[in-house]
Amino acid sequence: MEPGAGAFSEEQFREACAELQRPALSGAAWELLVETQGISVYRLLDQTGLYAYKVFGVLEDCLPDLLADVYMDLAYRKQWDQYVKELYEKERNGETVVYWQVKYPFPMSNRDYVYVRQRRELDFEGRKVHVILAQSTSEPQFPEKSGVIRVKQYKQSLAIQSDGKKGSKVFMYYFDNPGGQIPSWVVNWAAKNGVPNFLKDMVKACQNYRRT
Numbered sequence: 001m002e003p004g005a006g007a008f009s010e011e012q013f014r015e016a017c018a019e020l021q022r023p024a025l026s027g028a029a030w031e032l033l034v035e036t037q038g039i040s041v042y043r044l045l046d047q048t049g050l051y052a053y054k055v056f057g058v059l060e061d062c063l064p065d066l067l068a069d070v071y072m073d074l075a076y077r078k079q080w081d082q083y084v085k086e087l088y089e090k091e092r093n094g095e096t097v098v099y100w101q102v103k104y105p106f107p108m109s110n111r112d113y114v115y116v117r118q119r120r121e122l123d124f125e126g127r128k129v130h131v132i133l134a135q136s137t138s139e140p141q142f143p144e145k146s147g148v149i150r151v152k153q154y155k156q157s158l159a160i161q162s163d164g165k166k167g168s169k170v171f172m173y174y175f176d177n178p179g180g181q182i183p184s185w186v187v188n189w190a191a192k193n194g195v196p197n198f199l200k201d202m203v204k205a206c207q208n209y210r211r212t
Helices: 010-021 064-072 074-080 184-207
Strands: 031-036 039-045 051-059 084-092 095-102 110-124 127-136 148-151 154-162 168-176
Touching: 010 110, 010 127, 010 154, 010 168, 031 184, 039 184, 051 184, 064 074, 064 127, 064 154, 064 168, 064 184, 074 084, 074 184, 168 184
Parallel strands: 110 148
Antiparallel strands: 031 039, 039 051, 051 168, 084 095, 095 110, 110 127, 127 154, 154 168
16 A cells, blocks of 8 residues: 555455464565564565564463554553653544654654554454554644654554464564664664564553553
8 A cells, every 4th residue: 555545455454464374584585683582573674775574473461352452552552652752643534544753862853653554353264363554644634843753654564363372473564764864773772672672561561451
């Protein structure tokens, strides 16, 4: 889907389901970046010189329905995600458009995102899978802010299913172009530590979640 082109396709949802079952890491130069806490993070150097990431793993003691609810609950995320500066959503022509501003360490500028997202539950090969897709879009309701760099290339896929016990098996694809000059150590830290830590924090958030 091109930014602003409408809903995600059925194929995009099913691709995320398929990758959750059978990771697609061959045929391209995906490299294992880190394995920690039951999570494996792979990266692929994009033609733009940036990395795309794939994350596979199991989050224990967090059921799939609950994990998907927590991930979708933006008001709650502001309570447990320390890097959120602003986060809210608006409806536009039947789509949910999200504004998200992320805190960056001094002296770098914060980044913000405007993206559409959609959640679906699918029956894939006899398994119930939650899939959440997101992609940047251009939206005049969210003008750029002075001192904040707008991320105009952002794409994420998240697929979640039961691990057969009390946890969730997860797959996540992530790519963005943060713009500006970001030191390589920040990029490496975010991939090696930020992603596993975010997932660990999300499990804690699941344990404290109260549906409204």
